[in-house]
Amino acid sequence: MATSIPRRAAGTASTTRRPRVREQAALATQDNILRAATKVFAKHGFAGGRIEQISKAAKSHDRMIYYYFGSKEGLFIAVIEDTYRQFNEAESKLALNLENPVEDLKTLVRFMWTYYLQHPEFITLLNSENLHLGKHISKSVRAREYSSPAISLLGRVLAKGVELGLFRPEVRARDLYLMSAALAYFYLSNRFTLSAFLGENLEAPEALTHWEAFITAAVVRQVSAAPDETAPTIPTIATAS
Template sequence: MTAKSNASSSSSTRRGRKNDPESVQADILAVATREFSEKGLSGARIDEIAEKTRASKRMIYYYFKDKETLYLHTLEAAYQKVRLQEAELQLNHLAPLEALSRLVRFTFCHHAKNPDFIRLVMIENIHHGRYLAQSKLIQSLNAGVIDALTNVYNRGVEEGCFREGLDPRELHWLISALSFFNVSNQHTFSRIFDWKQAAPENQRKLEDHVTDMVMRYVLPDDTAMANP
């Protein structure tokens, strides 16, 4: 390839980047997700992120200002992804028991398939949620999942299939905690107890167990006693 053709190719690449800023930003966020989840906010480097993307260091700063802002956008993108997928479950169109079961299984499987998300949440907890608190988008997204779960729970109470007196936020905590631990402590738990937790057959059993525990938790007391 001649110098002229090299220059032409480079020019075309730059034009492509300028003409598709959304694609460039999505590429930056995808790489940043991996870097932040593996190395944390302090360990990740803009130079390394730039090397692994189709963007220059200068372009990253143009779109995201600084490393802290890029980290915040990475958090927002991670939460937005899971919340958008939850919305696609169309829980309002399902009977309460089916809706809750679908949400539990989705949460368990999403977390298992997206360990980067779990690590990002763990890292943000190291920072005491300081960056998350700056994002109105994340607060709005998470309020939406509580609203959806509240709707499912209230319908279940009205139909007599859920017991009264539960707080949907606590129910969401329970679902998240069980699904989160499956990923966050997978390696230590597997080594300590010499158990292949990540094996597909074990993951299927754990998904069933988590779903069963949550469903039993919301059942009316007399129903739960009748189904030990």
């Protein structure tokens, strides 16, 4: 894990300027290493990503990686943690007012789909970690922190929907989160093999639009007290003859 950067008490400009510059430089070095490692691990996986590749991409040195992150495994854990942190930060910026829980639910599902689509490194990093049976992330002390906000937000939306008589009360936020993630993640992580298997381009714009609408409708129907009244319309796409 990253070595903490010591912070000194505020003082005169002459006594604090140099430590502050060093601290900023250290944080910048850590950030550069983290961003470079994200790219390397996303492309080559944990096993294939090499320390020398990462230090070269970060324009740093191998010893700085070991100094700040302890080991290759420590750096990989930090990358996974940072990937989840960025996901949570993006989700926290969603405009939800809880006055229309159906629309809020659609917004959350579409956000997850769009985020996965726009951040392919998120999927490839998780694929790599699952190949290793999650042995690295299981050592993270922050992993649970990053799952709680997403499920908590979804829970509030569901609670409001139940209060208004729009959603069924027995649906768990955790189950709905897994359903949304699974429908989005599986499609995107397997789109290349599925395109060959199905004989159609699952990356075509109309195919992506169709699946986004499909999973949104599926999730809304799963929770709705009156599914046909709240589920969005699913656009049709041309099928291969």
